[in-house]
Amino acid sequence: MTNDTPSEDTTDGFHLLIDALKLNGIDTIFGLPGIPITDLTRMAQAEGMRMISFRHEQHAGNAAAAAGFLTQKPGICLTVSAPGFLNGLTALTNATTNCFPMILISGSSEREIVDLQQGDYEEMDQLAIAKPLCKAAFRVLHAQDIGIGIARAIRSALSGRPGGVYLDLPAKLFAQTMDAAAGKRSLVKVVDPAPRQIPAPDAVQRALDLLKGAKRPLIVLGKGAAYAQADAEIRALIEKSGIPYLPMSMAKGVLPDTHAQSAAATRSYVLAEADVVMLVGARLNWLLSHGKGKTWGGANADTRQFIQIDISPTEMDSNVPIAAPLVGDIGSCVSALVAGLGANWAKPPTDWTNAITERKDKNLAKMAATLALNPVPMNFHSALNVIRNAVKARPDAIVVNEGANTLDFTRSIVDMYEPRKRLDVGTWGIMGIGMGFAVAAAVTTGKPVIAIEGDSAFGFSGMEVETICRYNLPVCVIVFNNNGVYKGTDVNPRGGDVAPTVFVKNARYEMMMQAFGGVGVLAKTPEDLAKALDEAIASGKPTLINAMIDETAGTESGRITSLNPQTAKKK
Numbered sequence: 225m226t227n228d229t230p231s232e233d234t235t236d237g238f239h240l241l242i243d244a245l246k247l248n249g250i251d252t253i254f255g256l257p258g259i260p261i262t263d264l265t266r267m268a269q270a271e272g273m274r275m276i277s278f279r280h281e282q283h284a285g286n287a288a289a290a291a292g293f294l295t296q297k298p299g300i301c302l303t304v305s306a307p308g309f310l311n312g313l314t315a316l317t318n319a320t321t322n323c324f325p326m327i328l329i330s331g332s333s334e335r336e337i338v339d340l341q342q343g344d345y346e347e348m349d350q351l352a353i354a355k356p357l358c359k360a361a362f363r364v365l366h367a368q369d370i371g372i373g374i375a376r377a378i379r380s381a382l383s384g385r386p387g388g389v390y391l392d393l394p395a396k397l398f399a400q401t402m403d404a405a406a407g408k409r410s411l412v413k414v415v416d417p418a419p420r421q422i423p424a425p426d427a428v429q430r431a432l433d434l435l436k437g438a439k440r441p442l443i444v445l446g447k448g449a450a451y452a453q454a455d456a457e458i459r460a461l462i463e464k465s466g467i468p469y470l471p472m473s474m475a476k477g478v479l480p481d482t483h484a485q486s487a488a489a490t491r492s493y494v495l496a497e498a499d500v501v502m503l504v505g506a507r508l509n510w511l512l513s514h515g516k517g518k519t520w521g522g523a524n525a526d527t528r529q530f531i532q533i534d535i536s537p538t539e540m541d542s543n544v545p546i547a548a549p550l551v552g553d554i555g556s557c558v559s560a561l562v563a564g565l566g567a568n569w570a571k572p573p574t575d576w577t578n579a580i581t582e583r584k585d586k587n588l589a590k591m592a593a594t595l596a597l598n599p600v601p602m603n604f605h606s607a608l609n610v611i612r613n614a615v616k617a618r619p620d621a622i623v624v625n626e627g628a629n630t631l632d633f634t635r636s637i638v639d640m641y642e643p644r645k646r647l648d649v650g651t652w653g654i655m656g657i658g659m660g661f662a663v664a665a666a667v668t669t670g671k672p673v674i675a676i677e678g679d680s681a682f683g684f685s686g687m688e689v690e691t692i693c694r695y696n697l698p699v700c701v702i703v704f705n706n707n708g709v710y711k712g713t714d715v716n717p718r719g720g721d722v723a724p725t726v727f728v729k730n731a732r733y734e735m736m737m738q739a740f741g742g743v744g745v746l747a748k749t750p751e752d753l754a755k756a757l758d759e760a761i762a763s764g765k766p767t768l769i770n771a772m773i774d775e776t777a778g779t780e781s782g783r784i785t786s787l788n789p790q791t792a793k794k795k
């Protein structure tokens with residue numbers, strides 16, 4: 225295999241791969257064993273790596289993606305060939321869409337047979353399929369190239385805009401042997417995998433000039449701002465500039481949601497009325513109504529100007545013209561802006577900040593009044609009020625959140641206090657991230673995890689409660705059970721089968737957790753829920769709370785009902 229001086233000691237593809245990951249500080253693999261990677265999972269564990277085995281590859285992939293977001297190291301998902309690879313691909317694509325660094329490593333069948341389409345075991349041209357769905361895709365054919373393959377995968381996942389990478393490893397590679405010393409030399413410890421990208425001084429000045437002239441400035445923080453781990457710099461920018469800010473969903477907690485400058489509780493007003501908007505790690509995609517239309521249609525609709533901080537230069541002008549593009553990493557860009565504010569920086573006009581505070585206080589008071597109600601049966605608000613209090617008491621807990629109404633109500637009701645504590649459906653509005661994200665959050669941080677799940681959303685990854693029990697993770701899953709998708713009251717006008725959105729009524733989801741030795745609780749009142757959640761957080765035991773919600777509560781698609789074609793047609 226090599227021209228280097230032979231030695232007694234040999235190594236093989238399995239160990240080269242494990243050593244290459246360890247050399248780069250990667251200590252955990254999320255995956256699912258099977259041909260041809262079963263031995264690899266055993267060896268990784270024997271070599272001291274944490275091997276977290278799932279019941280379905282999609283959830284292992286979601287875990288890898290969340291681990292990447294939380295740690296700035298690519299999360300690793302390991303799967304078998306064709307079907308396992310395909311199961312991991314949704315997570316890989318979702319990671320790429322959300323700018324989370326992960327590497328999907330899949331075993332594959334032999335090239336000679338696949339390329340001649342001779343019908344190998346789990347035959348598939350995996351590399352070709354992965355390529356359009358991720359940031360980069362590589363195949364390694366020779367053991368001596370494993371080090372370079374891993375280095376290329378790490379750099380691709382982390383540098384510039386982070387994303388998903390596919391690494392194809394044909395079965396034969398794992399058993400290839402080579403001289404151990406040469407093998408060691410072939411490995412690469414990646415130096416500076418996510419190089420800082422310093423913004424150009426004139427671009428910084430352009431942004432400052434625009435901000436300075438603004439009468440109604442607004443900063444929008446996106447999940448890129450959370451990912452960047454530039455928390456102190458971002459806080460300094462917000463507080464020194466005095467500019468109100470709006471956190472996107474996964475940027476909640478970069479500054480505490482209770483911060484005086486947060487405009488989250490008056491979102492529609494600030495988006496419509498701002499004259500200069502600075503986006504920090506947030507794209508002007510559907511979640512921000514593409515920067516135009518009714519959402520942005522206030523007095524400044526025709527004259528509004530955007531500043532955008534992003535590591536990806538081609539993000540600029542993707543939806544509307546960007547007057548001041550600031551390309552670079554968020555830490556460097558924000559530091560440069562803070563330095564440029566200077567001692568004489570004039571805070572935004574008080575007619576703007578007071579108008580925001582007034583509207584915000586009104587909405588907060590309205591919300592407080594709603595949360596104080598205690599209807600029977602529970603509704604989203606009374607159940608989420610319990611979780612809101614629990615997170616306030618344990619601000620280090622990580623919230624995982626998916627569903628439609630369960631997602632939308634949680635976003636506005638459960639305040640976050642620390643950065644990177646909220647993981648949700650992200651850019652795609654994907655369902656099924658719940659248990660994978662929860663496992664990753666628990667494994668990578670050791671903190672309590674509260675997974676707030678719509679009953680439909682939970683179904684996508686529910687089997688992974690066994691994984692949570694197997695690894696005894698401090699995860700408390702709360703299923704918002706209102707008997708169906710959106711709600712449980714739809715009726716089939718022709719009789720017979722139930723309506724497509726309806727589930728088994730009063731399903732006992734808590735018994736799923738009990739089946740694997742965890743704690744399961746049926747909660748019909750906020751008191752039941754509070755007691756069970758407190759106990760779960762205190763004990764760290766895997767827990768599932770089946771929170772019974774009024775089946776009439778909830779609206780179709782939550783706050784995005786306008787995206788349903790039938791609703792759109794009526795408009």
Ligand code: OXK
Nearest residue numbers: 488489490491492493511587588591627628636653781783
């Ligand atoms: C926010 N608000 C508050 C507070 N926080 N009021 C009081 N107190 C607090 N703390 C107000 C805020 O000002 C808004 O009111 C309103 O509550 C809603 O806030 P928010 O932030 O949720 O805003 P909005 O309009 O829903 O945001 C748009 C959005 C969001 C597109 C960014 O809806 C979103 O992230 N959606 C993701 C949906 C998704 O992915 N679903 C997938 C599953 S559904 P106003 O008065 O200021 O407007 C699915 O799969 O199919 O149906 C399917």
Ligand code: ADP
Nearest residue numbers: 385446447448452472505506507534535553554
């Ligand atoms: P949100 O959905 O919260 O609005 P998006 O996923 O749309 O957030 O946007 C995140 C943006 O952050 C992406 O455009 C991505 O390129 C950018 N980004 C990610 N990491 C960094 C970083 N370290 N520095 C600068 N920009 C970043």
